[in-house]
Amino acid sequence: MGWAVNKNDDTAIAASQTEALSRYFARAVQVGTAFAKFVATIAVTFLGLAALTFFIGRVVPIDPVLAMVGDRASNEVYEAAKIEMGLDRPIPLQFVSYIWDVLNGNFGLSISTRQPVIEDLIRVFPATLEMATLGIIIGIVIGVPMGVTAAAHRGSWLDQVIRTVGLLGYSIPAFWLGLVGLAIFYARLRWTGGPGRIDVFFDGMIPPVTGMLLIDTLIAGEIDVFWNAVSHLVLPATILGFFSLAYIARMTRSFMLDQLSQEYVTTARVKGVPEFFVIWRHAFKPIRIQLITVISLSYAGLLEGSVMIETIFSWPGIGNYLTTALLNADMNAVLGSTLVIGAVFIFINKFSDVMYRILDPRARS
Amino acid sequence: MSNLLDIDNLTVTFPTNNGPIDVVKGISLSLGRERLGIVGESGSGKSMTGRAILKLIRSPGRVKADRLSFDGIDLLTRRERDMRAIRGARISMVMQDPKFSLNPVMSVGDQIAEAIKTHQRLSPSQVRAKTLAMLKSVRIEDPERVLGLYPHEVSGGMGQRIMIAMMLVPEPDLLIADEPTSALDVSVQAQVLDIIDNLVTSKGMGLILISHDLNLVASYCDRILVMRAGEIVEECAANKLHAAQHPYTKGLLASMPRIDEDREWLPVFERTSGSQT
Amino acid sequence: MIISKQWLLDDAPKSRTQAQLGRLYVVCLQLAHNPLAVIGAIIIGGLIITALFAPWIATHSPIAQDLSNRLLPPSSTHWMGTDELGRDIWSRVVFGSQITLTIVMLVAVIAAPLGLVVGAIAGYFGGWADRVLMSITDIFLSMPKLILALAFVAALGPGIENAIIAIAITSWPAYARIARAETLTIRNAEFVQAVKLQGASSTRIIARHILPLCTSSMIVRVTLDMAGIILTAAGLGFIGLGAQPPLPEWGAMISRGRVFILDQWWVATMPGFAIILVSLGFCFLGDGLRDVLDPKHGSE
Numbered sequence: 001m002g003w004a005v006n007k008n009d010d011t012a013i014a015a016s017q018t019e020a021l022s023r024y025f026a027r028a029v030q031v032g033t034a035f036a037k038f039v040a041t042i043a044v045t046f047l048g049l050a051a052l053t054f055f056i057g058r059v060v061p062i063d064p065v066l067a068m069v070g071d072r073a074s075n076e077v078y079e080a081a082k083i084e085m086g087l088d089r090p091i092p093l094q095f096v097s098y099i100w101d102v103l104n105g106n107f108g109l110s111i112s113t114r115q116p117v118i119e120d121l122i123r124v125f126p127a128t129l130e131m132a133t134l135g136i137i138i139g140i141v142i143g144v145p146m147g148v149t150a151a152a153h154r155g156s157w158l159d160q161v162i163r164t165v166g167l168l169g170y171s172i173p174a175f176w177l178g179l180v181g182l183a184i185f186y187a188r189l190r191w192t193g194g195p196g197r198i199d200v201f202f203d204g205m206i207p208p209v210t211g212m213l214l215i216d217t218l219i220a221g222e223i224d225v226f227w228n229a230v231s232h233l234v235l236p237a238t239i240l241g242f243f244s245l246a247y248i249a250r251m252t253r254s255f256m257l258d259q260l261s262q263e264y265v266t267t268a269r270v271k272g273v274p275e276f277f278v279i280w281r282h283a284f285k286p287i288r289i290q291l292i293t294v295i296s297l298s299y300a301g302l303l304e305g306s307v308m309i310e311t312i313f314s315w316p317g318i319g320n321y322l323t324t325a326l327l328n329a330d331m332n333a334v335l336g337s338t339l340v341i342g343a344v345f346i347f348i349n350k351f352s353d354v355m356y357r358i359l360d361p362r363a364r365s
Numbered sequence: 366m367s368n369l370l371d372i373d374n375l376t377v378t379f380p381t382n383n384g385p386i387d388v389v390k391g392i393s394l395s396l397g398r399e400r401l402g403i404v405g406e407s408g409s410g411k412s413m414t415g416r417a418i419l420k421l422i423r424s425p426g427r428v429k430a431d432r433l434s435f436d437g438i439d440l441l442t443r444r445e446r447d448m449r450a451i452r453g454a455r456i457s458m459v460m461q462d463p464k465f466s467l468n469p470v471m472s473v474g475d476q477i478a479e480a481i482k483t484h485q486r487l488s489p490s491q492v493r494a495k496t497l498a499m500l501k502s503v504r505i506e507d508p509e510r511v512l513g514l515y516p517h518e519v520s521g522g523m524g525q526r527i528m529i530a531m532m533l534v535p536e537p538d539l540l541i542a543d544e545p546t547s548a549l550d551v552s553v554q555a556q557v558l559d560i561i562d563n564l565v566t567s568k569g570m571g572l573i574l575i576s577h578d579l580n581l582v583a584s585y586c587d588r589i590l591v592m593r594a595g596e597i598v599e600e601c602a603a604n605k606l607h608a609a610q611h612p613y614t615k616g617l618l619a620s621m622p623r624i625d626e627d628r629e630w631l632p633v634f635e636r637t638s639g640s641q642t
Numbered sequence: 643m644i645i646s647k648q649w650l651l652d653d654a655p656k657s658r659t660q661a662q663l664g665r666l667y668v669v670c671l672q673l674a675h676n677p678l679a680v681i682g683a684i685i686i687g688g689l690i691i692t693a694l695f696a697p698w699i700a701t702h703s704p705i706a707q708d709l710s711n712r713l714l715p716p717s718s719t720h721w722m723g724t725d726e727l728g729r730d731i732w733s734r735v736v737f738g739s740q741i742t743l744t745i746v747m748l749v750a751v752i753a754a755p756l757g758l759v760v761g762a763i764a765g766y767f768g769g770w771a772d773r774v775l776m777s778i779t780d781i782f783l784s785m786p787k788l789i790l791a792l793a794f795v796a797a798l799g800p801g802i803e804n805a806i807i808a809i810a811i812t813s814w815p816a817y818a819r820i821a822r823a824e825t826l827t828i829r830n831a832e833f834v835q836a837v838k839l840q841g842a843s844s845t846r847i848i849a850r851h852i853l854p855l856c857t858s859s860m861i862v863r864v865t866l867d868m869a870g871i872i873l874t875a876a877g878l879g880f881i882g883l884g885a886q887p888p889l890p891e892w893g894a895m896i897s898r899g900r901v902f903i904l905d906q907w908w909v910a911t912m913p914g915f916a917i918i919l920v921s922l923g924f925c926f927l928g929d930g931l932r933d934v935l936d937p938k939h940g941s942e
Contacts, residue, residue, distance in 0.1 A: 044777065044781070045780065045781050045784050045785075048777075048778070048781030048782075049781065049785055052781075052785075052790070053793065056793050056794060056796075056797040057797070155424075160678075163678075164678075167922060167925040167926065167929070168918070168922065170869045170870065170873075170921065170925050171869050171873075171917075171918050171921030171922040171925055172914075172917075172918050172921075173873050173876050173877065173880070173893070173896070173914060173917050173918075174873075174877075175877060175880050175893075175896065176896055176910070176911075176914035176917065176918075179896070179900060179903050179910055179911075179914075180903075180910075180911060180914070182903070183903045183904060183907060187903075187904045262465065263460055263461075263462070263465035263466045264465065264466055264467055264468040264469070266421060266460070266466070267460065267466045267467070267468070267528075267531075268468070268479075269419075269421060269452065270419060270421070270452055270453060270457060270458045270460075270532070271452065271453040271457075271479065271480045271483055271531070271532075271535075272449045272450065272451070272452035272453030272454055272483050272484060272535075273449075273453075273479065273483050274449060274483075275445070281471075281479075282468055282471075285468075285470050285471070286468070286469060286470045300786070301786075303786070304786040304787070304788050304789055305788075307788060307789065307792070307877075308877055308880070311880075311881065322789070322792065323792075323881055326792060326795075326796045326881065326883060327881070327882060329796070331796070331797075334792075334793055334796050335793065337789075338789050338790070338792075338793045341786055341789050342785050342786060342789065342790075345784065345785060345786045345789075346784050346785065349784045350784070
């Protein structure tokens with residue numbers, strides 16, 4: 001890409017104006033295409049996810065018709081129920097109507113709660129979101145500086161410690177850490193609240209607005225309850241945060257090592273730029289976009305990690321809902337939660353892809 | 366008058382699986398406010414020499430020397446913090462490929478301004494004026510526009526001129542140009558070298574031009590060092606090159622094709638001794 | 643033939659075996675310089691030995707109950723204490739290593755070759771085969787692994803075999819991606835063109851020339867994934883969907899010890915330490931292997 005250097009001033013200005021305009025349009029088209037691609041890939045992936053859950057629902061050894069009518073029903077009743085449930089139709093047709101149901105948020109009734117699965121999910125999701133969001137904040141605030149520090153002191157004992165902490169995040173079972181954490185910080189030291197989102201004493205006091213207790217208590221102006229909710233949230237969120245900081249620190253370190261070996265970092269040193277700015281301005285700035293991807297992936301991963309943590313902390317979120325459903329062989333609830341978690345996961349995943357393409361200045365031209 | 370740069374017995378060592386390897390083996394040189402060319406093939410240690418002067422060899426590489434002094438300042442004992450006052454302000458370096466040596470996510474203007482602001486306290490408008498003037502002096506005709514561009518939006522030749530502007534704007538005493546044109550199109554190589562040459566001569570700076578191209582170095586420098594396998598094998602004035610003594614230099618000269626070529630084969634080096642593996 | 647250091651490090655090996663052994667030697671040599679990798683190798687070695695010689699290493703039977711000795715704290719007779727049925731936890735942990743090793747190996751044996759073949763076919767043939775196989779892979783990749791495994795196990799029914807199948811189903815896509823990327827770079831290499839000109843069939847080219855070149859990056863990836871596989875398997879066991887009692891699976895053991903965490907902490911924590919140790923071992927080794935075998939992604 002070369003620019004003509006010698007240009008008459010007037011034409012140069014006019015040219016740069018049209019150039020700016022055409023660049024603007026090109027950019028709009030580019031963003032538009034990226035967005036269309038984004039929607040298309042989400043649609044395809046989501047269809048794949050639905051096909052998978054549909055398939056899983058079909059291989060279940062439990063006969064859904066039998067579950068409906070009971071095993072003492074006569075053959076006629078059984079057949080009638082089968083037709084009513086649409087299970088006599090060819091598989092592709094069943095799949096189409098399954099997709100239709102899913103798109104309408106119709107996941108069927110949960111056996112355990114006797115409520116539509118979608119209503120259950122809407123009720124439990126904010127609890128998970130609240131915990132995961134606090135977790136990712138902890139992960140970013142601690143993980144990024146850790147990774148940068150490790151890379152800047154490559155090979156030192158500090159680097160080894162940070163690397164080991166990072167690997168511990170890949171090696172400690174979340175449910176085990178939750179148990180040990182509860183035993184130490186709740187049972188022994190009494191530093192944090194116990195399982196659940198709030199003390200039983202306060203239960204039902206706060207009208208749900210967003211479903212996120214930290215926000216709802218503040219809306220209701222109940223400061224005591226707010227602090228109680230914080231004391232309950234802090235341990236599970238810190239544990240989730242530990243796993244995301246391990247991942248974020250590891251990736252940050254690796255990106256930074258790559259950056260620090262770049263020629264333009266040497267350029268900055270040649271200029272006499274202080275090491276602090278060499279690291280944070282020259283080496284860190286280019287990786288911010290990569291980090292967005294890592295952080296989104298980690299956030300999506302926390303939704304998954306919440307399954308184990310919520311079981312331990314009796315946290316009434318989607319993970320707890322899913323495991324309860326699993327143990328009760330409540331397939332509607334299992335597949336519903338899988339679909340919702342999967343959909344959020346896919347969305348975040350693809351979203352970070354698109355963000356990457358939009359934000360990188362090198363991809364702009 | 367004392368020399369600008371004095372190097373005595375400089376060694377640069379890197380550890381490998383088969384023990385440490387010296388990439389620069391005890392070389393000595395001195396430099397006034399003149400133009401010195403260092404020639405050698407890749408791996409001869411010429412770039413490492415340039416970086417060692419700026420103390421930019423990062424661990425695990427190690428630098429040793431009996432003397433490494435610049436304008437009376439002993440660089441060897443200088444701590445990293447104090448080196449920063451020298452880097453950029455007194456010694457600068459232009460590197461090979463602007464595609465890699467310019468920060469891709471900072472605008473050209475910001476990068477040049479940073480070089481000024483690191484060493485001088487100036488108001489934003491003064492910085493801007495200085496940046497624009499510097500860009501003009503490297504023959505960029507529309508500096509206002511170039512200021513806002515990102516490195517990937519400029520051509521290689523313009524990128525290298527920006528690099529030169531950035532490195533010369535704090536007005537250093539010594540410029541090390543490490544293969545400044547080998548990543549560029551042949552058509553702009555001469556232009557870039559002319560710019561360097563003009564600025565260096567007009568400001569009375571010292572220049573170390575590192576290259577693998579003997580002819581190029583001969584036409585832009587006063588004095589030439591030929592390096593091979595970490596050692597200096599030949600030192601001569603640029604206009605006495607044809608009288609070079611060392612067989613390696615002769616070999617280098619002989620392996621260059623001429624426009625009126627009549628040889629069937631270009632001679633190739635015999636690498637029986639002293640070759641690096 | 644004497645295997646000497648010189649023979650191994652020969653720059654011009656005379657046979658394929660010598661070249662391969664030499665390369666292995668160099669890899670081991672470089673690994674030995676990386677302290678974390680050495681620790682990892684020792685841990686994995688320990689795991690294998692423990693699994694093989696479990697009956698001799700264990701001090702008690704892993705399933706024999708002794709209700710008079712319930713919930714004893716760690717002591718010289720019961721190194722890790724006893725559980726709620728009076729079983730020796732140390733012995734259960736030792737026998738549990740067999741289960742962990744089985745899970746890890748079976749998942750690797752199922753998932754890695756599957757991913758390898760899918761990726762190599764997609765990369766080698768390109769076009770429609772590539773598009774179809776890779777969109778399936780991408781769909782799997784963009785879904786949460788643990789949740790998917792949970793859903794599969796829920797459908798197939800709890801049990802260790804189903805847990806292995808479920809984990810394998812969710813792990814192969816990552817390997818397919820790697821194999822495809824490697825194949826794409828190898829596919830147009832001149833030696834492949836040469837073999838093609840000699841009239842080799844596609845099957846032969848893929849099996850004899852492409853797959854062997856994918857193995858080193860595959861080994862790195864599989865080793866690094868082992869920790870995740872162990873954690874998923876333990877998680878399934880913990881929820882009650884993996885190995886069933888009385889099998890001494892570590893996750894299931896933690897699940898049983900959960901009730902006693904406040905007063906008899908050792909019941910739940912001891913198996914956890916075993917999981918951490920083994921996972922960490924795989925991570926260390928995988929990290930070291932990557933530095934040696936895959937230097938361009940070094941120390942990520």
